[in-house]
Amino acid sequence: MTAIFFILGLIVGSFLNVCIYRLPRNISIIRPSSSCPACNTPIKPWDNIPILSYIFLKGKCRKCGESISIRYPLVELLNGILYWTTFNYFGLGWHLPILFVLVSSMVVITFVDLDFQIIPDVITLPGIIIGLASASFLLPDPFSLQPSALSLSVVGFKNSIAGLFLGGGLFYLIAILSRGGMGGGDIKLMAMVGAFMGWKAVFLTTFIGSLIGSLVGIFLMIVKGKGRKTKIPFGPFLSFGSIITLFFGGEILNWYFRI
Ligand SMILES: [Zn+2]
Numbered sequence: 233m234t235a236i237f238f239i240l241g242l243i244v245g246s247f248l249n250v251c252i253y254r255l256p257r258n259i260s261i262i263r264p265s266s267s268c269p270a271c272n273t274p275i276k277p278w279d280n281i282p283i284l285s286y287i288f289l290k291g292k293c294r295k296c297g298e299s300i301s302i303r304y305p306l307v308e309l310l311n312g313i314l315y316w317t318t319f320n321y322f323g324l325g326w327h328l329p330i331l332f333v334l335v336s337s338m339v340v341i342t343f344v345d346l347d348f349q350i351i352p353d354v355i356t357l358p359g360i361i362i363g364l365a366s367a368s369f370l371l372p373d374p375f376s377l378q379p380s381a382l383s384l385s386v387v388g389f390k391n392s393i394a395g396l397f398l399g400g401g402l403f404y405l406i407a408i409l410s411r412g413g414m415g416g417g418d419i420k421l422m423a424m425v426g427a428f429m430g431w432k433a434v435f436l437t438t439f440i441g442s443l444i445g446s447l448v449g450i451f452l453m454i455v456k457g458k459g460r461k462t463k464i465p466f467g468p469f470l471s472f473g474s475i476i477t478l479f480f481g482g483e484i485l486n487w488y489f490r491i
Contacts, residue, residue: 233324234316241315242282244336245308251340252307255355256348270298282308303343311339314475321479322384327370333362334428334478338471341421345467351417356424360396363427367392374481375432387430395426399434418466425474433477436484440473441466 247261253269254261266275273295279285286305293300314335322331337355345351363371372384373391387395399422407414426434449464477484 234319237319237328238312238316241312241332242308244315244332245311245339246280246282248311248336248340249304249307252343252347255340255352256344256350268293268295268298268300271296282312307339307343311336314339317479322372327366327372327384330362330366330370331372331478333359335475337424338475342468342471345417345465345471349415349463349465351415351421351467353417353420356417356420359424360420360427363424363429364389364392364396367427367430371428374429374478375485376482387428391430392427394431395429395434396423397426398431399423399426402434402438414466418470421467421470425470425477429474429477429481432485433474433481436477436481437470437473440476441469444472445469 250266251261253259264274266280267273268275270293273293276294279289279294283305286300286302289300291300291302292298315332318331318335319328322328337359340355341351367387368389369386371387371392373387376385400419403414403419403422407416407419422434422437425437429437445464445466448469452462452464
C-alpha cells in the first residue's frame with residue numbers, strides 16, 4: 233500500500249512539474265502535451281515516466297540532447313515521499329486525497345515562488361475553499377494526533393475559520409508593517425494553511441518558516457555576500473513550515489509545553 237501511494241506521488245509529481253512550469257507563464261496545464269523547452273519536440277509517453285525516464289535518457293532530451301534540469305525528477309521524488317509519509321502518518325481514508333492536495337499545493341507554491349516570486353491564486357484560493365469545506369468531517373487535526381492513534385479527530389469548522397482569518401490577518405498586518413516586504417500571495421497562502429489545519433498551525437508554520445528563512449538569509453549574506461535588502465521569497469519557507477506542522481505539529485507542541 234505504501235508503494236502504491238509512493239508511485240501515485242511520483243505520477244502526480246510529474247504533473248506538478250507541468251504546473252510549476254506553466255502556471256506562472258499562463259499556459260494551459262491541460263494542452264498541449266509536454267514538450268522539450270529547448271526544441272519543442274513533444275515528449276513521448278515512454279519518455280515521460282517519472283524518474284526512470286530521466287535516468288534512461290541520462291538527463292537529456294532524446295531529440296536535441298539538451299540537458300533536462302535535475303529538478304524535474306527531484307520534484308517527482310519529493311512528491312512521492314510526501315504521499316508515502318502522508319499515508320504512513322494518517323492512514324487510509326477519504327482524508328488522504330484532501331491531504332495530498334495540501335502537500336502537492338505546497339510543492340508547486342515552493343518552486344513557482346522560487347522562480348517567479350509569485351504564489352498563484354489558482355492554487356491558494358481553491359485551497360482555502362477545500363480546507364474550509366472538509367475541515368468539519370475529513371481533515372485530521374495535526375495537533376490532536378497521537379503517534380498510535382487509531383481514530384483521528386478533525387480540525388473542525390470553527391478552528392478552520394479561525395485559522396483562515398488568523399493566517400490571512402497576521403500576514404496582512406505584516407505586509408502593511410513591512411511596506412511591501414510581504415506579498416499578497418503570502419497572505420493567501422497562510423489563509424490556506426489556517427483553513428486546512430486550524431489556528432495553531434498558523435503560529436507554528438509562521439515560526440518554523442521565519443526561523444528557517446532567517447537562517448538561510450544569514451547564510452546567503454555570509455556566503456554569497458547578498459545585501460540586507462536582497463529579496464528572498466518567503467513562500468518556500470512557509471510551505472516547508474506547513475509540511476513540518478502537518479506531520480510533527482502535535483509532537484512539537486507537546487515537546488514545547490513540556491520544557
Ligand atoms: Zn529537445
